Amino acid sequence: MASSQLLASGQHPVSTVIGLEVHVQLKTQTKLFCGCTTQFGMPANSQVCPVCLGMPGSLPVMNREAIKLSVRTGLAINCSIPPMTKWDRKQYFYPDLPKGYQISQFDLPICADGFLEIQDPANEDKTRRIGIVRAHLEEDAGKSMHDEAAGVSDTKIDLNRCGTPLLEIVSQPEMRSSDEAKAYLSELKLLLTHLEVSDCEMAQGSLRVDANVNLHIDVDGKKVATPIVEIKNLNSFRNVQRAIDYEVSRQVVAWEDTGGTIDDAPKTTRGWDDQAEKTFEQREKELSADYRYFPDPDLLPVRLPVEFVDSIRETLGELPAVTRTRLQDQYGIKMYDADVIVNQGKSMIDYFEAAATASGDAKKTSSWVMQDVMRTMKDRDLSIETFPVPAATLGELVKEITDGKLDTSRGRDVFEHLTTHEQSLAEAKTALGIESVDDDALTSLCEQLLASNPQVVADVKDGKQQAVGALIGQARKKNPNANPQAVRQTLLDLIAEM
Secondary structure: OOOEEEOOOOOOEEEEEEEEEEEEEOOOOEOOOOOOEOOOOOOOOOOOOOOOOOOOOOOOOOOHHHHHHHHHHHHHOOOEOOOEEOOEEEEOOOOOOOOOEEEEOOOOOOEEEEEEEEEEOOEEEEEEEEEEEEEEEEEOOOEEEEEOOOOOOEEEEEOOOOOOEEEEEEEOOOEOOHHHHHHHHHHHHHHHHHHOOOOOOHHHOOEEEEEEEEEEEEEOOEEEEOOOEEEEEEOOHHHHHHHHHHHHHHHHHHHHHOOOOOOOOOOEEEEEEOOOOEEEEEEEOOOHHHHOOEEOOOOOOEEOOHHHHHHHHOOOOOOHHHHHHHHHHHHOOOHHHHHHHHHOOHHHHHHHHHHHHHHOOHHHHHHHHHHHHHHHHHHHOOOHHHOOOOHHHHHHHHHHHHOOOOOHHHHHHHHHHHOOOOOOHHHHHHHOOOOOOOHHHHHHHHHHHHHHOHHHHHHHHOOOHHHHHHHHHHHHHHOOOOOHHHHHHHHHHHHHHO
16 A cells, blocks of 8 residues: 555545564574573473573573674664663563563663664665664563364463563654565664574564554644554564555545544554454553563663673674665666675675676676576575585686677586586586687688678678678587677678678
8 A cells, every 4th residue: 555645535645654663583592581592493391491481589690692682783773872771570461471571671772763774665766764763672472372273272382482582673653655664674684684683584483573553644634643553473574564554454444434533542452364364453552551660670780881882883894785885886786786685695795796806797797696696596495605606706707708708608508517516617618518719710610601601791781780690500500619799790890801
């Protein structure tokens, strides 16, 4: 649905308002307040201890690495890092939260007041700045598994995830379409994986999204807002888009059905039914007072000295948005190409730059990486780290094509050979019987072709240069190593001399 449109009844302009809460599992070896492993896929309830089970008398111990990863993320999303942060207890009663409260952060989050630049989906030449309210640390709850088979209504609880460190990144409600929401999530995921603070595996629950959606309707010059709906636990970017689009349509219909009146309804929580492709009501959303926040008495506040923050800032390196612009400026490649390369990660960026340097033709190298390298990776389920053709070898291959020593067709033969044989470029060419054709041999070949095809000579002299195309195929049959471009030019040069 577009970010603004006209409602059918009364033709009132309406804008979509979207804010996202992204829950990111940090890439630590152990949980936030105990020594239990965070490894995924272990047997249910095998990664628990008295601390994450909330046993009486057990005391939490803070995970320093989680603090470092949170600060690293906060700096990358342009947040301010306070000199002190603290822990709070958030009270609510879920079956997969054994303590009956969650250790989180309320009024002093570890990161606040940031922003993330995204490409504007409506105009690729523009960017949009999405504000970030805060990013705070908290422990995860467990996982409820519902068995709804015929005649069975059991719920099983797996507490392995209890206590896993989460960084909750809360955006300002500044997105105006599901496309913008997807662009924001894509850029954020790229940044998080680049920083190596999270693997962001949505299928494993290490990145989960809650979308807050409502409408601003212009009624006689006054803004009327529909009640905010929070769509919980969306586990794919596709579902985020579909859920937002459905919810916008539902709220439009609901507003029209009321005759253009809006009750003072509270914020509600809805789930997403992937099969039915619609949201469904779960409960009224709690307010801050309902959670009864208070400072956790078992955990001291955390001081974050300027020197500590600066030492982390120095490790950030070049961030993806900067790399994307640099690749365009330094190598002259298209924005789309730079975006695809950067989205593949740091190893792909390094591979492209090494190959482009070796070839001397960054644009042609980019085409080979985008088409041949990435296609082979996908077909053979390879990563760039395990790709069999080294960057320097690809660059050497592209250079030979650019210099006219190989035509593109033969170059692809060599490339395919290199993906299955650990050889140098020269060895691969020898194995395929590819040899250089010297100028004298090429001239002799073209003279024979012209002597056998006088009509082609006549046509070219009449201004039909395309007529030589019929002879290029013949040249390749007589000598497969003959470069089509070189053959064409030699034929034209010889005809011009006749």
